[in-house]
Amino acid sequence: MSPSDRHQSIAQDRQQREAFWMPFTANRQFKDDPRLLVAAEGVHYTTADGRQILDGQAGLWCVNAGHGRRRIVEAVQRQLSELDFAPTFNMGHPLPFELANRLVEITPGDLNYAFFTNSGSESVDTALKIAIGYHRARGEGSRQRLIGREKGYHGVNFGGASVGGIVGNRKQFGTLLPGVDHLPHTLNITANAFTRGLPAEGGAELAEALERLVGLHDASTIAAVIVEPVAGSAGVVLPPKGYLKRLREICDRHGILLIFDEVITGFGRLGTPFAADYFDVLPDIMTTAKGLTNGNIPMGAVFVRPHIYEAFMQGPEQFIELAHGYTYSGHPVAAAAALATLDIYAEEGLLTRGAALAPHLEEAVHGLRDLPNVIDVRNIGLVAGIELAPRPGEPGKRGFEIHRRCFEQGALVRYTGDIIALSPPLIINPTQIGELIDIVAEAIRETA
């Protein structure tokens, strides 16, 4: 059987779809009514039945340079045949060194050290462990508490799920990590519905909630605060103006580390290389993944500033300074994919291209505000969220129906509950943005 015959048999035979336990998916519903993608090029997918689908979500917030990039394909092929794998535990090969050097040229401020992982979830758990280890290395071992935020998404490992604030992602898994607290989320539809860009009001006051948590737990017990500068998975939640700056100030006042989870916002999504650039706020630690390799090979990276790295680089030189790492940290093939991705970003100016496209997306997406059931439209850079009133008694159903209709009509859009999130590849053009929004508009009308 050829690969394409095998694909067809999976597309046509329900039984062939049984064994794969799909992540974050209503398995039975999907397996009865699958939506299968078999190829991709540029800003389009091809479905198993040969239709072209405009990719409105950059794969899953990751294919920032678009699909089918030959340069990455060739770099991966070359690397696989030259050095398929080599360990990085007390051994090395040049690629992760080269990649770290390249990356710290573009990371904000002095986020000058890179620790490699294989995913966003691993980046987050790595960052949380580094934060706790940092304080311990400096003789402040009582600082173990971690603070996340309601509606936050930091992946699915135990640390990330614990600081995360999406109830549905937590409640199946017991008590999670002890010693975690959460800031309030920053979504206020009543006050800010249909705001273009960042909400103007309330930022400093919302950040002051951190002072309350410091008052409750005492700064001497708190290691770090982790936030997504823009929360993607909860349905595009934006920080009001001044919010992140105030968080930074409060962290500084109390010796608490600030971690930005830039797994979605990193690598050009907001029209700047990183969200820290956009907001002009420098975290102590920054987590990334996704766009690092254009989503082509799993890889993540955690960046830290010199004070963090140096706190560990003490004691006898033969000692391992951080008892943490993955078999595939700095994997040569992933690193080759990342290096090729960085070349593309640089040559095509993609890390700032979103700034030029953002006004087109803003204009188009806010044109949806008067459609039936639309209760909010939010946007920043090349990200937009359209929130719909839920069907009575059936939360999430309308979001799914719109996603489904869009797919039938030729666009892939992400839904979380009744929120549609758009995050197209950074190579999209204004005409294609218009096509995407037209398909979403039609789907919203049809499901009214």
Ligand SMILES: Cc1ncc(COP(=O)(O)O)c(C=O)c1O
């Ligand atoms: C902000 C953020 N952190 C972490 C993750 C987890 O990344 P991964 O799915 O690669 O583990 C995601 C994934 O969407 C994310 O959006």
